[in-house]
Amino acid sequence: MYGFGDLIAILKKSPKKIVFTEGTDARILEAASRLLASNFLKPILVGKEEEIIAASEESGFNIRGAEIIDPLKFDRLDEMIDMFCELRKSKGVTKEQARGILSQANYFGTMLVKMGIADALLGGATYSTADTVRPALQLIKTKPGNSIVSSVFIMVRARATGDNEVLAMADCAINIHPNEDELAEIATEAAECAKIFGVDPKVAFLSYSTFGSGKGEDVDKMRNAAAKAKLRAPELQVEGELQFDAAVSPRVARTKCPDSAVAGHANTFVFPDINAGNIGYKIAQRLGGFEAYGPILLGLNAPINDLSRGCNASEVYSMAIITAALA
Ligand SMILES: CC(C)(COP(=O)(O)OP(=O)(O)OC[C@H]1O[C@@H](n2cnc3c(N)ncnc32)[C@H](O)[C@@H]1OP(=O)(O)O)[C@@H](O)C(=O)NCCC(=O)NCCS
Ligand SMILES: CC(=O)OP(=O)(O)O
Secondary structure (H helix, E strand, C coil), rough: CHHHHHHHHHHHHHCCCEECCCHHHHHHHHHHHHCCCCCEEEEEEEHHHHHHHHHHHHHCCCCCCCEEEHHHCCCCHHHHHHHHHCHHHHHHHCCCHHHHHHHHHHHHHHHHHCCCCCCEECCCCCCCHHHHHHHHHHHHHCCCCCCCCCEEEEEEEEEECCEEEEEEEEEECCCCCCCHHHHHHHHHHHHHHHHHHCCCCCEEEEEECHHHHCCCHHHHHHHHHHHHHHHHHHCCEEEEECHHHHHHHHHHHHHCCCCCCCCCCCCCEEEHHHHHHHHHHHHHHHHHEEEEEEEEEECCCCCCCECCCCCHHHHHHHHHHHHHHCC
C-alpha cells in the first residue's frame, strides 16, 4: 500500500509542479505554504499577484517562493490561445472567445498542464466539480482505451488496532446516470486505483436489492453491470446486485446471499448513480469517521483532480501529493 510517505518518496525522486486554480483561497495558501517548505512538489498559484499576496498576508501563510501566474499577464498567452483554438476547432471557437475563456482560472490552469508548464492540477476548493472538470474533459480528454472519465473516493478510517480501514467508492462525482457499460468501466478503474492504496478489491454493485430480492430496472441495471464488469476483468472479485448491508456485514450476507465470496467483505463500492454515490460518501465522511480522499479522476489523460468545496487545508495538501505522485 502507498502511504503518504511512499507517495512523497516517489515525488522526491522526480519533483513536480502542481497548479492550483484558486490562488487566493486560504486552504490552498496553507497547503501551498506546506509544499513550499518541501523539495518535492512546487505550487503554481493562478490569480492576480497582488490579490494572492494580500490573501496570504491576511491568512498568515507564507508563500514566499511560490510561482504566481496571472492569466491576464501571462507571457505565453498568444501561444496558449492558438493551442486552445486548435483543440476546440470542431466547436468553431474564435481567438476572442478563447481569450475570454482563458481569463478564467479553471481553463487557464488546465491549459498550463496541456502545455507542459505544470505537471498536475488541483482545483475545486471554490469551483464546483462541474466547473473544475469540464475544462479537463474538453481539453485533456480520456486516456486511450477509456470511454469515460469517472472518479473514486479513497475512504480511510483508523481502526482501534492502529492500522487503517481503506475503502473505495465510485462514482460519487462525475457521471450522473451511468449506464451498464459505464458502471462496469467505473468498477474496473476504481478497483485498479484502490489497489494502489493497498486494497485487495472486492467489488460490490450496490442496489436496494440483493440477488433479486427487489424488482425493477435499476436492479437489473446493477446486476447486468456486475456481469459486464466480470467480463471486462475476469480476475476481479465482483458481486451484484447487493444491498449495502449484504455487501459489508458477514452476518447479513449469510442470510441474504450465503454463497457469495464478496458479500460481507466488499471494500470497493459501485453506486448506481451520482445521487447515491455523492450522498453515500458524504455520510461515511461526516458521520462514519472516514477521511475522504478524492474525487480522484479515473480515465483522464493527465493528472488533474477535484476537491470538495467542504475540504480543509490538510485534505488539499494530501490530494496535491496524491495527484502529482500518481501522474
Ligand atoms: C462532468 C460534467 C460537468 C460534464 O457535463 P457538461 O459540463 O454538461 O459537459 P458536456 O456534456 O457539455 O460535455 C463537455 C465535454 O465533456 C465531455 N464529457 C462529458 N462527460 C464526460 C465523461 N464522463 N467522460 C469523458 N468526457 C465527458 C463531452 O463529450 C464534451 O466534450 P466536447 O466538448 O469535446 O464535445 C457533468 O456530467 C456534471 O455536471 N457531472 C456532475 C458533477 C457534480 O455536480 N458532481 C457532484 C459534486 S462532486
Ligand atoms: C465531491 C463533491 O461533492 O464536491 P462538492 O462538495 O464541492 O460539491
